[in-house]
Amino acid sequence: MPSIERDFIPVENLTGGDRECDERPTETSRRRFLELMGASLALAGASGCTRQPPEFILPYVEPPEHAIPGRPRYYATAVPAFGGAEGVIVETHLGRPTKVEGNPAHPASLGAASVRSQASVLDLYDPDRAREVTYLGSTRTWDDFLSAFRLRIEPLRPRNGAGFRLLTETVCSPSLGAQIQAVLTAFPEAVWHQYEPAGDHSARAGAQLAFGRPLNCYFRLDHADVILALDSDFLACGRNSTRMARDFATRRRQGNRLDMNRLYAVECTVSATGGKADHRLPVRYSEVESVARELTNALTSKGAPPSSGKNSAWIAAAAQDLLAHRGRSAIIAGEQQSPVVHALAHQMNAALGNVGKTVNYTEPLEVRPEDEIESLRALMRDMDAGGVEVLLIVGGNPVYNAPADLAFAERLRKVKTAVHAGLHFDETSQLCDWHVPASHFFEEWSDTRAFDGTVTILQPMIEPLYETRSILALLDGIRQYPPRSSYEIVRAYWAGQHKGADFEAWWRKSVCDGLVADSAMPPIEPGLTAWQPQAAADQPGGPEVVFRPDPYIHDGSWSNNNWLQELPRPITKLTWDNAVHLSPTTARNLSLKNEDLVRLRCGARSVEGAVWISQGQPDDSVTVHLGFGRTRGGRAANGAGFNAYLLRTSDAMWAGAPLAIDKTGRTYRLATTQPQQEMAGRDLILENTPEGYRRDPDFVSRTQPEPPKDESLYPTWRYAEHAWGMSIDLTACVNCNACVAACQAENNIPVVGKEEVLRHRAMHWIRIDTYYKGDPERPTLYYQPVPCMQCENAPCELVCPVQATNHSSEGLNDMVYNRCVGTRYCSNNCPYKVRRFNFFLFQDWVTESIKMQRNPDVSVRSRGVMEKCTYCVQRIREAEIRATTQDRRIREGEIQTACQQSCPTQAIVFGDINRPDSQVSRLKAEKLNYALLAELNTRPRTTYLAELRNPNPVLKGEGV
């Protein structure tokens, strides 16, 4: 057991206090354990003729305090993310972090966890992480580096550090800010640049326009009756989306679902938010600004002036709706929209009296907010001028993701000494003299801020797996030798900040809780400047290209994460690739079809990508996602998709025009997990409006009647003790796929790779079906999470020849992996097609580090075995065991399935349907409750609540 630094503080008894163990505490033995597990699983069947190989137990020599082998421990920390960190709780088994869950106390999480937070644990175990210091590719030690770096930087000291440059991503960590400040103090002439490829450039510039200075802006959507999103995907992958989705969904289900909020979305690419909107207006990127202008006019002048635009009716109706909800509305500008749109949104929110109610402003989260593009340009100029002698690049990957016109890679050659510190040896490391491997944030101490400024002190859960250091320690090493540890740095920083008496108690509490109490920044009410938008410039016609960070791998910094690569993108369900998204009309005009390889040209720059026709995409607007096409990203990242950064320039960070689209005549296969997105006229998703529901509360039972229980000749089974069930609220699901990621992490679900996804063999136990309905240019979108339904009359069980799937006494549709012989008949007979089969040995039995992530409570399935969701039966069993040993019954809400736990909108509720007072029973008693394909009489335990949408009656016939 590698002992972790003295002071990390576990959260005790937060959730699931004790779990099954893996009984071998040291790392070598753990590995062997997993190997043996594999071997014995493979041989299990032949138990008749094969003896089990011997296993070894390696006990501690001296046990760490509190350690109970066999029970997990939980630590609060946070995942630093774009737009504010998310507080999480990490489950560890004997020192191995295995699962990331939301921290219920943290404002950005409230118990849910985003896809990236979930996947961060896999990043920790990424086998492609940089493991040692390298100089020009050959291995060095940390001391080699520190002394060499000193040799480089000492000559600069007499010049006050002139010639020394530091390039970081946007810094929100107070202690990192202090470290950088300390470096800048030591070298006053040194310059610190920040560049975040998919950062808040527009938001900062927009606030500058509207308020004269950068400000942090966040929303309280639980108070908003009417929301207008200006090209913002705030529900699924925008900044702070976990919390925003929660607030949105809470408000949406208010008043017995009859008092719903209303969401208008104006967007230039199809997003999960747009699909959820009650009214969605697809416009080109460049038109969003004019829509915002028209809206501003309509909201600020008394009575909207008659506008002649094609969207005027839509805008007028939205404006009217907003005006009718002054102080209870919110206008959200998308991170990728122009500064003008941001400024207009600020003005509109102010005009509507939303500030301080649904819209809050605070001082910036960034340690030093600045125009990052300008900062990067300045660095480039200085590089050209030869003024950069030592460049320390901390995090980030500018060679890959800096704007193409800045030619970062070429200019980097002009730097005498370039050092890159990061998790991976990437494109930038390759061109730098030194690469120093950084620790993962689960390995070191640090701190960060959430969307409202709330501070979380990040604590390590595991000793660094490799010879890595924290960034804090690295920067400390510039100034002094030996550098302090990250623990000392963070603790010293907060000791300096803490005003009270008992620092030790405060420290322990803050670390243990996962947040520093009352550290949110106070809201301010900024005054607007006199800025007025200039008259709209003539919009260039012809195709435009829109850049978006990928919903999962973001700007590419997560691109070597297998889970994220294979997680289906919210609408398209694409995996492992980005694509050139076109509207059906544009594709028709260019006579392109899906998977045609096209060449996108923007001036002299060009890139090739495969076409994906997206219903609802505006015409002549092409969306491409950033973060793909890596060349030194690792085994998952390399070769996935194309690099859209090659088209992106510093003056057109989010959209570029004109764009030329040339057919190459070649094709490139794209792997989607759901090729069929039409519902084929089937009543899979029931929907209504609150008005319609009020008028006809029984519409669900009429359209999808439940077959009577006594219709069978057979007697009905009774479930005496517990009867587990699940309710999924379609109104709340926003297609963020956090449940899919959580399920993958919890249940040791393997990643199969693009080739196998192409053969439709992806293994996710829960999927979010996404359907289009209506006009392909302006479709309505539907989301439906589909896990195993745990049918009481399970068709799958009936056909299994070996009883490998059968019903537990609690009504679970058990799947006994070790009994399965792999006839796959059960999958054939599953009307919901939720069973997944190990066609090959999909599990990675080879990569050592990946094995450490596995949940020891769940069997690792081998080849030839069917698998599926069992409502996280391991959690149920542990709760039952815990309740039994404490001589009590299981408490309502004690068991949360992984999907439920991670769901930001609480769309998934699990519980005991034998208890009439349980939440799931109450939901199932609602009149919106229906079973998917009820007519088959499978009697699923998982049921849905019909979707309610709240369209504006004024906009009838305008499309949603």
Add this chain to the structure above:
Amino acid sequence: MPQFFPRAANSVARLTLLALVCGTCGLACFGYWIVESPYETRQNVAREQPVPFSHAHHAGGLGIDCRYCHTTVETSSFAGIPPTKICMNCHSQMWAVAPVLQPVRDSYRSGKSLEWTRVHDLPDFVYFDHSVHIHQGIGCSTCHGPVDQMPLTREAASLRMEWCLECHRNPAGYVRPRNRVFDMSYVAPKNQEVLGRRLVADYGIQSLTSCSTCHR
């Protein structure tokens, strides 16, 4: 080719038939016997250990409670294998130079774990929890046998699924009062069924035979 086969061929033919029938049955029985035999289950086969630790001496002779070493048996699925530190609590004084304990001292000095061979080794797709069994009145010796009389530790039971199910189907036949769980000298009373039924009712013991009770 008149009378090719000798007279004995008649007997040979019939005996061959008989042998085929008996052989097939015999082979099946032999296979089943092998599967049930200690060769397969390693029941009652003592394992080689780095230190010839004797439960008979420590638990039987000295009367050390099970929980002194197996500290987590009441709180965790895993009963716990004592850290070297626990061995050294006594053996830094007693038998402090005994050669047989050299590996223990080496471990303590070097910080490297002792490598014990697992004796009770369930397949990895089986999830067994000690704490709940202990809590519900299943004694140590019910599954582990008279450990206090074992100079070298061995499995007292086959650990086959059928063996687990014997008790899971009929807990009343095996359960004992909670306060006797760690009592190695406990002998099931004559009226076990009566006592068992009462305890099953008192402790709320269910007969759990769903697959996901143990496999998940």
Add this chain to the structure above:
Amino acid sequence: MTENPIYGIVAEFADPGLLVAAVAAVHSRGYRKVETYTPYPIHEVEEILEPGPERRLPRLVLAGGILGTLTAWGMQYYIAAIDYPLNIGGRPLNSWPAFIVIMFELTILFASLTAFFGMLGLCGLPLPHHPLFNLRRFALCSKNRFFLCVEAADPLFEVLEVADLLAGLDPLEVSEVYED
């Protein structure tokens, strides 16, 4: 050769008609241990000779079939309802309609095996060695010749008498067959 006891006297015929006539003649003389050997079944012979144990075959097969039905039902009921009762898709433990198929199959299987092995057993097979094979021409019995054998086990058996009788029935050849 002559040391060995005699097994019987065999007459060889070229025509099934002659054989039937010969059987009738021998039978009318009171010989009962009489057997014909022919290249294909000749029902007229069977009508003359008394039926042997072959009458038991249909009853054996019926018993085999019933045993199969009961085995199948018993096995399925025991396994599904007694041995390890499990809830399969909400169906009752004794889902007898689902058990019918295997009951039918095992009925057929047991009955068929009974028919096959019963036939061999009642025929007294396997018996690769038999005194008749000592007769070289007996090989033609599976091709185009029809044989009649009066066995020495018959109480009326008398070598000369039988040989005479057979010789008068228009055989191709009459031979004595000895045990060895």
Add this chain to the structure above:
Amino acid sequence: MIIEEQQRHAQRRPDPDVTLPVIGPSQTFSIVTEQISSVPLRRKMPLLWQITFGIGLLLVFVLLISATYLFGKGVGIFGIQIPVAWGFAITNFVWWIGIGHAGTLISAFLLLLNQSWRNSINRFAEAMTIFAVACAGMFPLLHLGRPWLFYWILPYPNTMTVQPQFRSPLVWDVFAVSTYATVSVVFWYLGMIPDLAALRDQSTSRLKYAFYGVLCWGWRGGSRHWRLHESASLLLAGLATPLVLSVHTVVSFDFTIAILPGWHSTIFPPYFVAGAIYSGFAMVLVLALPIRAVFGLHNLITERHINNCAKLMLATGLILAYAYLIEPFTAWYGGSQFEIYAFHNRAFGPYAWAFWLVIACNVAIPQLLWIPRIRISPKPLFVISLAVLYGMWLERYMIIITSLHRDYVPSAWFNFTATIWDNAILFGSIGLFITLFALFVRFLPMISMYEVRTLLPFSAPDGRSEK
């Protein structure tokens, strides 16, 4: 020599019912016995046999290689996925089992009906059954995810105390197919015992004598033997007839018990049985026509046989056509949108090519059999039979793939594409069949001698033919 002289000069009496003779003229006991037994005993195999056997053996190697690769890698080497979790393997299984049906039908059903024309084709038709069942039986094993655990599908005492699940049609399949295989082998072997004795009696070498002598168990052809033999044959025929009807019924249960649209249908059992017999007779003809030509068996396998097989093919083909017609009708009349979609999708979806090829091969082309001349012309008949075999394979492919690839929830819809390994095991199994059949022809009497003898004139004591 009297009787054989008579036979040689016998004039065939005109039979008012039958226009074509069931056996050629001037046949005697010796001629048929020697002609048939000369193949296993003496004859050097003709070139065509050697080529066929060579091809078969080659394909068996393909099968072995594929199976090795399959067991090493997993069933992922096939084109199957979720939703189409069954593909070629099950298609092949159903196809081969179906082919087997004609053999049992000829030997058992026609025996019960006293159809003497079966006598000269029943032996190799039964052999065909057994080899087809052997090929079929291979596939459930090959398609398992963990084939090394196949024995878990059988009930046997085990330490887990877990047994098969008898509500699953796959377990029924195991029992049905293994019973069918056992009964077919028993029936075939029982019928062969007298002929093995004949081979024994005509053996020229000690090795052959020993080989056939052991195989025939010491058969002597006594009247009691014959009586028991006939009794057992009739009993077995009586048992095999319902069995053969049940086997494809049970196979169809694999589909009907499932709830998939296009599978869950009460018409399947008769539909499958008819289809099975249909393909079986096609296979009988595909085997009989070349055998007849290569071994010069025109005297024993006459135009009568070929004509009858063709007629049966036509009849079962028409039953099948009726089933094709009634299936979509039931779907439409039942009004379930899923069923209606399934049949619409079959005819006009991504696998429409398969559907229309099935219609062409199984319904359209065989209508040529209405023409009497075609029914007795070997070449057209051979081609039609091949078309039917292909059509019947495709029919199972269509049923399995189209129902699976688009069932209830559209989000899970996905098309099936076969891989090279799918094709390798299909052709490998055909190779196995060819090899086994070629070996059968080489070593065992391919036509029942004792039954053919009864067809000859003067075989009965009163001077007529026995049957």
